[in-house]
Amino acid sequence: MSDTSWQPGACAIAGIGTTDFSRNSGRSDLTLATQAVLGALEDSGLDASAIDGIIRCDMDLVRHNDLAEALGIRQLTYWGECGPGGVAPCAMIGQAVAAIMSGQASTVVVFRSLNGRSGRRYGAASATAGQQLAGGNGSYDEFFLPHGLLTAGQMFALMARRHMIEYSSTPEQLGSIAIACRERALANPAAQMYGRPITMSDYLSARMISEPLRLFDYCLETDGAAAVVVTSTERARDSKNGAVLIHAVAQASLPGTQPGMMFPVLMRDSITALSSRAVADLLWSRSRLGPADVDVAQLYDCFTITLLLQLEDYGFAKPGEGGAFAADGGIGLTGQLPCNTSGGHLSEAYIHGMNHVVEGVRQIRGTSTAQVAGAEVSLVTSAPPPASSALILAADR
């Protein structure tokens, strides 16, 4: 594994920004992106003229040149994109680091912007009414969509059912994840679910969407954007709020990853251990840290089961014990691994993993609305299928 030349903390995050999170922004994706980036620049104390690189997610409707023009950036020297979809955020940070370390850029904006509720709604997008044919061109959708497997939620429901078959996991364990994220959102006025508590009874009695997944197993739909400014640690130390070190970043696939965008991961040897286990190996190796060193984690939570599987993949719980770990309070604010402290995708907002990066930075700065006292090692993960990425942020001490 090519982890020997990784330089921990050579680059850092100098600024973070988000828009408000809503169901109907009334603004374009470009306006949302621009506002989030201006927020990150304001937070860093840097001017747009300092930016010479932009990294986007492959599913973003905003292109690098759109954003450069909106911000008045004089000359980009680097741009790139990562994906698919929610796999991107931590890998985007990695790409920013790669651009900086190779001398192709000095200060890079990483962003994600979407009108996920008022615009293009994910979960309906895989199969548009009126479409007649599915598949071809390497998508392999012909093996899935015609049979009625249409959404990510249905795919994760198959994973959840299989986890229940293999390990006797329970709906209440999934519910404990939904409730933990909701409890964090109750402290976060920016969260879409601020002021809306749920109980286990609410969870269990909510309507079934794709059994065994119920309404509160699903993430939110959000209009909004989030952005960070990545630069060398040396430069970041001069920024308004100081440097949050990129201690390690990793993207990794497994043998037998399978082609296509998403559904073919159901063909892999296991559907209860995902590519995040390969990311974990590389991340722990590069960081020279392990699960016990992590103070706080923002685990990608498009669904409750996604978070549960990562507890196991990253080694916080043994295979099959992620549900019990969560249900026993392990992901709570006073648990072994406080998770998704802004509320995550389940209860803060769905910015496709980018709000997790922003919250990971806040934890190191000590500015989260659900702050873990003295947090110095902050894990952030991105979507696990078909390959994945993750990030460890650290205090500059």
Add this chain to the structure above:
Amino acid sequence: MSAAPQPDELTPPPLAPVTDDPDTGGFFAAAAAGQVALRYCGDCGALLHLPRAYCYHCGSWNSAYRVVAPRARVYSWTVVEHQIHPAYPVPYTVALVELADEPTARLISFLPGRPDLRAGQELHAWFEPLADGSTLVQWRPVRSERAADQGGELR
């Protein structure tokens, strides 16, 4: 006053598979002939699933579809209760199955309603003709197969 539309008029046909993709078309050609076939390396015999042209195990470009038994077992399933697409009225069930001959090869099946499934349950293939002339390989429990032989509705 016009007659109320019948349910069939409101429900469009299911999505049809692309059947002429150079990597995957052979699967659908076999399905149209009433067979379940998987792609294998012609030199080392490795299973190439999902179907693709190149065998990285031995470096061969020589591959062919081989018919396997139309039997499978339930690996996982989900009962879809929230409707996504007009062609797929709820409730229905999506099953992930592993083939009896090739347990590492999985396929997806549509099942109507909320069938009583369990992990490892034996399934048999049936071949669903679609309006566009393509054919889907679907799977059902043996007892549903008997019901279908007696004129039961499948979809």
